[in-house]
Amino acid sequence: MSLTLDQVQRIAHLARIEVSEAEALTTQSHLNGIFQLIEQMQAVDTTGVEPMAHAQDLSQRLREDVVSEPDQRSAFQAIAPEIEAGLYLVPKVIE
Amino acid sequence: MNQWEVVIGIETHAQLASVSKIFSGASTAFGAAPNTQACAVDLALPGVLPVLNKKAVECAIRFGLAIGAEVAKKSVFARKNYFYPDLPKGYQISQMDLPVVVGGEIPVVVGQGDKAYEKVVHLTRAHLEEDAGKSLHEDFHGKSGIDLNRAGTPLLEIVTEPDMRSSDEAVAYAKSLHALVRWIGICDGNMQEGSFRCDANVSVRPKGQVALGTRREIKNLNSFRFLKEAIDFEIQWQINEIEEGRKIQQATVLFDPDKSETRVMRTKEDAHDYRYFPDPDLLPLIVSDEWLARVKAELPELPTQKRARFINELALSAYDATTLTATQEMAAYFESTVTIAGKANAKPCANWVMGDLAGRLGKEGKELTDSPVSAAQLAGLIIRIADNTISNNIAKKVFEALWNGEAASADQIIEQQGLKQITDSGAIESLVDEVLAANPGNVAEFRAGKEKAFNALVGQVMKAAKGKANPQQVNDLLRQKLAS
Secondary structure (H helix, E strand, O other): OOOOHHHHHHHHHHOOOOOOHHHHHHHHHHHHHHHHHHHHHHOOOOOOOOOOOOOOOOOOOEEOOOOOOOOOHHHHHOOOOOEEOOEEEEEOOOO | OOOEEEEEEEEEEEEOOOOEOOOOOOEOOOOOOOOOOOOOOOOOOOOOOOOEEHHHHHHHHHHHHHOOOEEOOEEOEEEEEOOOOOOOOOEEEEEOOOOOEEOOEEEEEEOOHHHOEEEEEEEEEEEEEEOOOEEEEEEEOOEEEEEOOOOOOEEEEEEEOOOEOOHHHHHHHHHHHHHHHHHOOOOOOOOOOOOEEEEEEEEEEEOOOOOOOOOEEEEEEOOHHHHHHHHHHHHHHHHHHHHOOOOOOOEEEEEEOOOOEEEEEEEOOOOOOOOOEEOOOOOOEEOOHHHHHHHHHHOOOOHHHHHHHHHHHHOOOHHHHHHHOOOHHHHHHHHHHHHHHOHHHHHHHHHHHHHHHHHHHHHOOOOHHHOOOOHHHHHHHHHHHHOOOOOHHHHHHHHHHHHOOOOOOHHHHHHHOOOOOEOOHHHHHHHHHHHHHHOHHHHHHHHOOOHHHHHHHHHHHHHHOOOOEOHHHHHHHHHHHHHO
């Protein structure tokens, strides 16, 4: 499998990464190189092997349902570019 | 309309009843000042890691057990990637290939009275995920304001098969699900606060066709009325489109309650490509057999089980049994009443709870838990009707007196106000004789075949007895005297 230039642009858009046409060409060849590696791996017979969800063979630790985080809004908002009435302000987005 | 079949599937986001968030220790309390309940994890500051809330998982297990689903021994969290300012990480932690609850079913009763019918809605899955924050688009100098208090709130997304065939069935399902999640205590069901939100997938197809039509998804319906209105509008719109020769395009739509119409939010072309993959920050969730067994043991008797018991053991109708198991409070009140009044009085107990009591509570906007008349007081009243101490009409007076707190028990009120029914046939007979003598006109009319005149005479006797004469005895004696 190899990616077209259009697909590279689409992936870049989904990831909100701006790529120039020249960069898209380089990225295309890098990604296709990775696809070749994936193709090699996919050639391995994995019949009977359970898909792995995580590299570590452990299970998720759980926490008790307790409120442990105090309000630190003023500390967090001190590093925000713009705030008002306790809200973080961002460029207008309406879907 | 008749040659079309409607197909509906529903996805519900139920906010789980935990005090802290699904992956952080920030509070989930509703109504706090903006961003005061958004901690470093919720804000996705660098270096933070999610730690799963045990209570959220336990809620999912409860739900799975309550609907007879398979609770997965191993489930996996995945990242659902998209960009929006109220999602600071750039992805939502959800579950994709291995959800925590698989399958299950919810029995529902559609419609009321004689036209009511039962239906089973099958579930595809239910999975755990985190909620996003809230965007406020009011005027902040052309900018949007972001409140992340809701970010990371635990949700259970409950997905049905495309089993429903009308908006009524969809609403009946949503109501049953709403009652169930509250019953088992995993969600407060507060729809105004967004604790229970439904998306409806709607399509139509010619009757008899097996393949499904193209669906459109109506997002974020937060009341049963909107759910019904939105689906009804959407069905009619889709049928019109097809009948006018146009094809339905797969799309996500929003319902506008003011205009009662749906409008397109996005089409398939610009549908999100979420690029799900297992979240490397979270290990697989393992639910042990011991945990499952413990949650199962703690589960209360479920509404469907209670309903079946009310029908089988107390000989109630399906409708009564369904109404009385709408909430746990209602069922508990009814059962306490029956325990005292006796199983033989189950039907009158049901009638009083669903009728006079529910009506009076509704009129004053009170919840059952705040009822001034206790189950024991109501049972005491019902016992006195059953043993003929008072008639049904007098009972309504006694009920009113209990409601107003005039005395502690029905017996006290009957005693104090002299409401005891007159069952002494001698006393009733003399009243009957007086009325017959005083109303020769009615007597003549009755003898001429006018049944109405009889009712007038009964009324006169009851009036003379101040409503306290046993109505059956009055009837019998009057008939006897008039026949002779």
